[in-house]
Amino acid sequence: MPDPIVIVGAGQAGVALAAKLRTLGYDGPLVMIGAEPVGPYQRPPLSKKYVSGELAADRLLIRPPGWYAEQQIELRLSAAVTAIAPAERTLRLDDGATLRYDRLALTTGATPRPLPAEMGGALAGIHTIRSLADADAIAPELREGRRLLVVGGGYIGLEAAAVAAGKGLAVTVLEAAPRILQRVAAPLTSDFFRDLHRRHGVAILEDVALAALAGKGGRVEAAQLKDGRRIETDLVVVGIGVTPNDDLARAAGLAVENGITVDERCRTSDPHVFAAGDCANFPWRGTRTRLESVQNAIDQAEHAAAAMRGATAAYDPAPWFWSDQYDVKLQIAGLNRGYDETVLRPGKRPGSQSVWYYRQEALIAVDAMNDGLAYAFGKKALEAGRSIPKAVAADPAADLKAAAAG
């Protein structure tokens, strides 16, 4: 029996990698190790339809429970890898067992950045949303009439704010930067979502940092802001970003810098170890990038599987993201980093619009709010390596389809 391909991390990337290996004809042993007690599931709905109660846990599963056996994938759950020895091609599990591998794939994901304990981060009533257990912990706390403070005005925080507002909580979002979504979107998009949340009664406080959370009897009861204000609250959701799970790789001596360093074929600094998804830092268009998205988890993992099978193509993603808040569907195509200009395109429906990002006159990304056509044609143009002129993007009467087709 040959040594298995071992996948560490049972999320979107892990499943995509395993499935692709089988599709590509790999019929050798395949082991997937997951730290959580449940089989691989979709995380995006956790902060949306799952925590709101609209979607049951079994509907989150990426594959039905029987799939792993059918595909002859040995799924080991509630198991943590404690060390990797690349020279021996072995890894150690938390039950003390040692496992040999032929090839290793690290799809370990990312972990929400916690609020430091010295800022009150260890109090009860403070939540992050990444895992099913996180969502299960917060769901019963979302009761009408309570007060929720969201620390961090990024997508995950705003999604939580939307769900909580919908359930009748009094919600305040606190953002230390001058505007919500500052790290990920242009002012036009921030403005759209600020207005949206305020219309739903959510208080958006920007450009003000949290000093500390205060508690009573071990449970959070208020937030002290750096400008002196104090906000009483019943619970807190912290959404201040994630850090890549690269500790195992670092301890194993693999190259690590803001994630596990991989090349364009998803290879780490060890020839038998690959990485993909949120945890992987890869070269793209002259810079190094780490993407936190389902698109990247799946596409990069499939790329890693192909690379394990000998493919030599470079990973060249077409990034896209989405967020749902209230009745607004945000779809993002491309990556707006380094944009120098944006234009607004009004949508054809009330409340629909899109924001088009340009760098040196070339289209690099689109944020589409309830505007599937803007997203679709923006994405098509970007994938074809074409720009859409600003004048066309800004003119709601202009034919996007023709412009995207070039």
Next chain:
Amino acid sequence: MPRVTWILKDGKQISADVPVGHNLMEAAVANNVPNVIGECGGCLSCATCHVYVDPDWYQKTGKVSEMEDEMLEVTVAERKPLSRLSCQIQSAPELDGLILHVPYI
């Protein structure tokens, strides 16, 4: 339980019983139907669950919403008059016997 059949480009067929209320993207993924991916989990954001509904069944699969219509513009395989995003079709008793054709991508 309604029985749904996916017909692949090479003529291969996959049939499965799909619980009422489940959408046909998740049913396809659950039954290993290739090329129906459902990257966004069925929230009408990605168009990776594109199928062609069999002509005899198309009317019964319900109306295409404006957003689905827009998202059908971004399918990898060519959009045709019988194109649907399968995450937007819910299994229902009247769809027992439904046939979906899977595009080659």
